[in-house]
Amino acid sequence: MTARQVAEQVLDPELPVLTLADLGVLRDVREDGGRVTVTITPTYSGCPAMDEMRADLVSRLTEAGYADVEVRTVLHPAWTTDWISEDGLRKLADHGIAPPQRIGPHAVGPVPLNLEPPSRRVPCPLCGSIRTTELSRFGSTACKALRRCEDCREPFEQIKEL
Template identity: 60%
Template sequence: MVSTLTDHDRARTAAAAVTDPELPMLTLQDLGILRQVRIEQDGTVAVWITPTYSGCPALAEMRADVDRAVRAAGFERVEVRTALSPAWSSDWITEQGRRKLAEHGISPPGQAPARPNGPVPLTLLPTRTVPCCPLCGSAETEELSRFGATSCKALHRCRSCLEPFEHVKEI
């Protein structure tokens, strides 16, 4: 059987299948971290990714994992580049990604706050969301800690079933 995938398709498929080191049930595609894959004139596969947070400690591992995956797909020259603009938004998480988060007991983010054009406005009060419990569905939840196991998550507890759960923050 002859493959009908183009080199670009093979490279993109390989990069898109890389899992997030902090949320291994999700791919970089699911999270909206994978921005672009392009094959340059010299044959180099250029892959752009955007971290969920600037200074994300998992970025180096993501870059290495993408490099390995694209090389394993048969490409010799790979460059993984970081795109910081526009900044990543939790709105970029796919519906499949949101479903996978909930299936693994992590509350997916709601809609990200609107970002105005121009300078970022100074907000002195924290933004708070009240996510539903991914285990029982109750909206009766409370935030235990704004900072979870990773920068992009907060720790919550359900007041109905009393189970703790993580919530991916809206960014």
């Protein structure tokens, strides 16, 4: 396997249904002679899993025979949920987590203020109903909101757009 293939299969420590490649945090993998340089970017500034991602990348690549591995971090450009792959969106939905919608490039100028929770329809990943409500904008990790389905009455998590 190439170093890129190995790195692409490393799982996200907090959302283990996704690989780092699915999540869009794996930015680059380069092989130069015996040396592998992997570049990753954090989802949120306070993401507590960065050290773990670095350690996982180094150990998986080492196991695959790449002895000289460097993991670099980039902060720019800032991660966006638009970088989650189509495959990643599907895997999230399959595991009961509502995927984010595509938001496109950020508009220039002041960030608009939202005085109400977003009105967009988020289908329930369990029963498909569109009658769902936001319980909290902040969920079990920084990247998730908590919602409830008004039909099947189950709570579910949603990756919020960033």
